[in-house]
Amino acid sequence: MSNVAISVENISKRYSIGDTSSGSLQDAFRSLVGRRGAQKTEEFWALKDISFEVKQGEAIGIIGKNGAGKSTLLKVLSRITEPTTGRIEIDGRVSSLLEVGTGFHPELTGRENVFLNGTILGMSRDEIKAKFDEIVDFSGVEKFLDTPVKRYSSGMKVRLAFAVAAHLEPEILIIDEVLAVGDAEFQKKCLGKMQDVAGEGRTVLFVSHNMAAVSHLCKGGIFLNNGSVKIAGDINHVIDHYLQESISAADISLNSRKDRKGTQMLRFSSIEILDIEQRKLSSVMSGQNFTLKLKTESHRASFNDIRSIKVSVGINDSKDNRVSYLSNEITDQVFMNPGKFDSIDIAIPKLSLQPGTYSLTLFCKVNNEISDWIQNAFYFKVEPGDFYSTGKLPPDNQGAFYLDHTFSLSENVVFE
Template sequence: MSSVAITVDHISKRYKLGEAKNRHSSLKEQMTKSLKSVFRMNGHHSSCDKNDIYWALKDITFEVKEGEVVGLIGHNGAGKSTLLKILTRITSPTTGKIKLHGRVSSLLEVGTGFHPELTGRENIYLNGAILGMKKEEISRKFDEIVAFAEVERFLDTPVKRYSSGMGVRLAFAVAAHLEPEILLIDEVLAVGDSGFQRKCLGKMESVSKEGRTIIFVSHQMAAVSNLCNRAILLQDGQIKMMGDTESVVKRYLVNVGEQSDLPLHVRTDRVGSGRLRFSELRIEDFNGNATRTILSGEGIKLILKYNSCIENDDELQNVSVAALFLDRGGNKIFTVGSFISGGDFEKAPSCGSFVCEIPKFLLVEEEYHIHVWASVNGEEADYVENALTVNVASRNILGTSFTLLKRKHGTFVMPHSWMCHISL
């Protein structure tokens, strides 16, 4: 019978909102670095009342056995990142205790644990030393780490000059290869191309087969389902469900639908300063008719109503706004953002609407979820996951008899034609 690697015993964590500024970079900064990271969760609700007490975690208890791969899932603000920070001792619980049996390596944010002034080579040895490894042990793994991260040319360059993609490749390589007994990973698949993501998943699978323990946080349900044999669903800082991955993921997806049915202005599961707050997301066709069912190939408008919860706020400066479309499995499909189209707003009234026009909506028939986000003066102002659920219905957009394009055919309806030429 497997030994217990992680024991979490009645953990709770309390914050006083407004005690510290958001330490995460803004979504705009992350996404404009080649759109490699989207909509990360910072573990705190925003509020106009800066004196509110917020319980990020409430009486969390569970065990993880050696060699288990456990998925940790939940909506934005559910407490996932807070729990991982407690497990890595970055922060202390308000009540309760944890027991960890073995060395812990973590990748909670891009470049966490790296010293920006040190080179990639120096940071590899620094991280190994933090894990308690001898120099000889680190050297034995050094070439493997460098090959995985694909940063050989930049090994002697300070990591502050690395791109976000280079930073996360090296951070993951170090975390996964220095032989920790416990590996904690938070949304590593949000950064990097598809090839790198496949490498990460493959490495996590091999690490688990070696008997090491993994807790994996992700909004990508396909990755959680493929990698994890058990999952924990957090909601409002509490364990909503714990069990086999398939059942927990199904429950999470049901919760996604329930949340998106709530009016946007009453949603409390949001993050940001509140300088700008979304109150309604509506989709209209080009005739002005509101709809929750989009026909493939039709033009649509996303209308995002907003206001500021800051008193006497007459005008907002340097506003950026975005919407992210995801499929039912939580896979990111595409983003429409003012910073992508070159349409950021130098000035915006404190109350109004942002409108995004999509001339042809070319997704195949399925249910999709929309996350919405905005920043003001470079600071994240509002972010709400699953602000709206929409359905896409196929139609004959190519003028052929084949109309029912479904998810099995891919994600997009791509206009095309075929010809046959005689070979000479």
């Protein structure tokens, strides 16, 4: 195993749907009377034949749609549930933060739970004591330390649980979506702490839907789809794949749109979003470089009749407010006597729109006459991305755009 922290070989996990019993007493009773109850059970494979290896000190992001099997995989790795088949080898003390409150005993106080968790991790009382203040400080629940955890809000529970998981010096830290629970400030703190842990050479497995956080923290990634590994490798490559598949609306035909205006000498036929390697994307990330490909067709005229093409694209947000406007008149790139072509490509470097859903209104003039005009021709999604290359983004509801900026201090020099 030398420097391998986690080795997973062909694991699968089967759940029975409709079988409400997981209690062994009921199961025992049913097998005694020789039946499984009136309810029909159905088998469902939440994980299918998963294999991968994580080296010591690697930070790996696990991404995928809701229900893909991410949490199930983490539960299996944390030994909270057994895989149905397959083998797992783990070399190192594991500390995991899965669902809110897992690992806490509700009747015990916050203080008692910290010691309980440390003991489970194999730490001595003195070792835990040495970390105690840091944990309390990080969690911000000092006032409630002697209150039973069952009286904590879910935010408080997750704060303490994260503080415990991250500070008790596990060799392997497994975190499921904790960033979705706390407030923005706490999320940033957690990310920073996970980075410290990874930087100290410990192994981190991190599940999140926040691509900015995942891409900043993790070097490697695993994209789970319907319980199987769809692709694994470099995190940015894996994220790209995930985004490509997350919306299937990329190549929408516009030919069915009857509510368009203009002579139709030249008309838009479909729109695609392409990454810098010309692969189709189903959504883009803030900060990403991409190309909007407006496919065109020209039935009514030969290309020789086209002397000039002016194109504009209006971008509206989900409340239909115009947020930006692109035009080849503004960029001084009106196409003159273009000859034959079948798409108009707009390169957009470092997308500054914040996450959300946007629509595009397309407009073009041929020889100074309106040729095609389609309102809200195309909808696309902007996902959180690492715009500032720090893995951090402003809190939600702080505007519509990101702006590059730098901070500095200066002093006014006074001459005597």
